[in-house]
Amino acid sequence: MPTPLTHDDPASLGPYRLVARLGSGGMGTVYVARTPGGATVALKTMHPGIAETPEARTRFRLEIDAARVIGGQFGARVIDADPLAATPWLATEYVLGPALDEAVEAAGPLPEKTVRAVGAALCAALEQLHRSEVVHRDLKPSNILITAYGPKVIDFGIARALGDARLTRTGSAVGTPAFMSPEQATGQDHGAAGDVFALAGVLVYSARGSSPFGSGQAADLLYRVRYGEADLDGVPASLAPVLARCLAKDPAQRPRVLELAAQLHDGGGEFAEQLPDSLMGLIGQRAADVWHVPPQRLPAPVDAFTPGGVSAPVAAGADTSRRRFLFGGGVLAATALMGGGAWWWSTSGEKDKSGSGAAASGPEQTRNLDPLWSTKSSYRILEWGLPTPLPVEGVIHLPFRAVTMRFDPETGSRTEDLVADGSPWQVDVVEGREYRLGPNHDKAVGGVTPAGIDVWNKAQDYLQPTPAVFSGTVAGLDGNQLLCVRGSVAYVVVGTGKEWSNGFLASQKFTLRAADIRTGRTLWSKPLPKRPDNNWRLHFLTAEVVGERLVTLQETEPGTVRVVVRDVGSGNVLWEKPYGKAEDPDALQSPLAVAGGLLFLGGERLRAWRIENGDEVWKSASGVAYSPPAYASGVVYAVGQGVGLSALAADSGEVAWTETSDTVSEASLAWRPLVTRRYGYYRNGVQLHAIDLRNHKAGLTYKTAATRFYADAPDRLVLGMGESTLSAYPLK
Incomplete structure (x- = not known):
């Protein structure tokens, strides 16, 4: 669009x-x-x-x-x-048609006859390339456009002549992991047979909506491509053996493109006749889009960095960041924000949102409910984890690599994407503005593009660069992070060194910095520990500004988590302590629970530490491990292993109650609970449980494939993130 x-x-x-x-x-x-x-x-x-x-x-x-x-x-x-x-x-x-991945996302997996027709046409395209001694090397769904006359292959940015190694080197894997050939994944020569392997992966995706090697971290994908068996479940039975041969690890065992074309389709009939109506409709829509272009040029937003743009610093203790607004220190802070009136818990005269259209009474209507909506989207688990859904001005933003996908909170339908560089750990939302840490191409020097901060708001609906540009840094390093924005100050991790597609390099150098978004001035910069080659662990799991303190959970080295508290004015470390045993460090990406000058932590025990100096105020009895906790109205809530949801007094750690449901054996500690005035939500097995805070039993249960849950208070939703699915449940 x-x-x-x-x-x-x-x-x-x-x-x-x-x-x-x-x-x-x-x-x-x-x-x-x-x-x-x-x-x-x-x-x-x-x-x-x-x-x-x-x-x-x-x-x-x-x-x-x-x-x-x-x-x-x-x-x-x-x-x-x-x-x-x-x-x-x-x-x-100008090609009139959607990319193949967009087509599958919008219309669903393609019928077998369509897959065969697309595959045969792509074989003809590859034959033309290979006959001219050119290999594509990055054949994937997003590089294939579907028109009424046939598919068109685009983006030859890493194509090269057969046998030409001028722009590659042995041992360097270049391409898209899910659609690489085994030889390409090891940095070896990718010839015509490598394009055949990639084409088979594209056709598997077309037939079932996912690649033959699944999704996940790049290192895992590369391992599966090299050594794992291709998963062809969901591929039509008559097509599976044809594609299995193309996915052989040995290039010599794969068919040539003309042989494959003959096995896929006889070439008869018009291409458009092979397409389902839903896909033809999408092609027609794209043809119309080109005539509905937006205004030719948006004016320069002259007031973007004045008090009408980025807000001035807020008073100590105030906290309007995305994490605090959404979670309120572990619970929705609506009572304070609404003068005591938590309007989204009122159901009088409003449409019920129990899920599946069920009312909230009767056991048959409160168990195993469907989500309000669920959408399978094109995001996947990234090397660093799942993206985070961000409610912004009545729309759900889901940042993923070069786009922010946007969804209608009422229906889950995908609206127009916001195109931008960056990744989920490089985005924060404050007071209706989305901030992104990404490349600033205007400040590139000698071919090196520095990192900078862009800002979006609903009025302008496009990303605008701010003066905050980090000269000398390299924007393309995946280890760059935007930790949080507080007032006009952004706290970021930026690095220098060579770009690498397989995690960190030990030669890269990263610093933690504070920068004024309005002026671009760096307020302070502190060096961070180096990461070993090919490591996939970010420096920080989560961060929060609390008064004059920057509270962080920092992985000082892979698998070793420390609580590090810094002065926001100087960046100096005021104190740090080991977090303790962390079975799943990714669970610690949960927003922090803080209140009354205390930081509440889970792990082998629940603990309360003073933010001022790190002194321990209390800890729970040994023998029960806990999830990251949430705080609400003087109570700390956490999911205990084998005991379910537990409530402890925030000032003393005394246990107030534990869940009395009889289904707590599968209670997940992998994310913090969400707590409202009435329910505490957490994952239990393959369900989302809503524990009634009055009787300490599961009041509602929902089917879920999600592993992380976020509160969308304005839309009264619990948003669940799964491997490739965003779901919504009622927030009560």
Whole structure:
């Protein structure tokens, strides 16, 4: 879907007038453009800062060459290009159709006849490439556009000539892990047989909605690609053996593309006849989108960094960050915010939201309920964990890599995406503004793009760079983190060193910094411990500003978690202590529970420490391990192993009550509970349990595939995050 040009986009490139944006990534921006005669084209650019490096220009030129090789029948026809311009650009036909991953997401897995037709056409595309001694090396659903006349292969950014190693080196894995060949995953030569392997993965995805090697951390995916068996469950029985041969670990055992094409389809009939109506409708919608372009250019938001833009610092003790607003220190802080009136717990005269349309009475209507809605989306578990859903101005934002997916809280339907660079651990929401730590291409020097902070709000509906740019850093490092924003100050982790696709490098250097978003001034910077090569653990699991203290759970080295408290004014460490045994460090990504100057922690025991100096105030009896806790109205709530939800007095640690349900054996400690005035929510086995705080029993249970739960107070929802599913449950 086209989006408006920003105030600093050029008016034209070459003879082409820019009309709107199609997308932007780490390497460049793609525009909708018009020729002097009024024809519409897609115009791909490379950021000038990146283009300063000869290697990047060479890649861009090779991409142009590969696009010309595949031609207009199987790709986007090249109309014009200038790889030598200050901003290199490539103009191609504007393809009227969605990417394959978008098509599957919108229309569901494709029928077998469609999969076969798509596969045969892609074989013809690859044959044309291979005949010209070019391999694609990054064939995946997002690089395939579906039109009424056949699929078109795009994005040849890492394509290369067969046998040409100029832009790769042995041992370096380049590509997309879920669709790599085994030889590519080990950094070895990826030839024509490697494209066949990737094509089979694409067809498995088309047939069932997921890759043959699942999802998860990149290291796990690469291991499965190299050594694991392809999972073909859900693939039509007549198609599975054909694709299984293509997925052989030994390239010599895979069929050639023409042989595969003959096994997939006889070539008869029109391509459009092989497509389901839902997909044809989506193609028609995309054809119409190009004529509904937004305003040609958004004005520069001159007041973005004045009191009408980024807010001034808030008083000590006030806390309006995303984490505190959503969770209120472990419980929804609505009573204080609404002057004692917690309106979302009132059900008088309102539509019931029990799930499955059931009322809240009668055992048959309170057990194993369906969610209000559930949507299988295109996000996956990333190397660092699941993305976090963020309620913002009546819309649910779900940041994932280069986009923020947006969902209607009432129906779960996906609305227009917000295109941006960044990852879930690089986003925070404060007072209706979304802040992102990502690349600032305008400040690139010598081909190195620094990290900077962008801001979004509902009024402008696009990301605008702020003055906070961290010169000398490298935006492409996955270890960069935006911990939180407090007032006009952002607390970030930024690094320098070589980019790497397999976690950290020991040679990279990271610092924790505080920066004023309005002026861009760095207030302080502190070095962080190095990470070993190929490590996937971020420096910080969670962070919160409490008064004049920055409270963090920091992994000083993999598997070793410490509570580190710093002065917000200087960044100096005031005190630090070992967290203790952490069976699942990822559970500690839960928001912190703080109240009355105390920090509450789970683990082998529940504990309360003074934020001022780290002194221990109380700890629970030994013998029961606990989840990260939540706090509400003088009570600490946590899920105990084998005991379910427990409530303890916040000032003394005395146990007030424990759950009396008879189904606590599968109580999950992997996330904190959510607590309202009436219920405490946590995962138990394959269900979400809502424990009635009056009788300490499960009042409601819901089917769930989620492992993490967040409160969306304005929309009265519990949002559940699973491996590839976002679900909503009623918040009561």
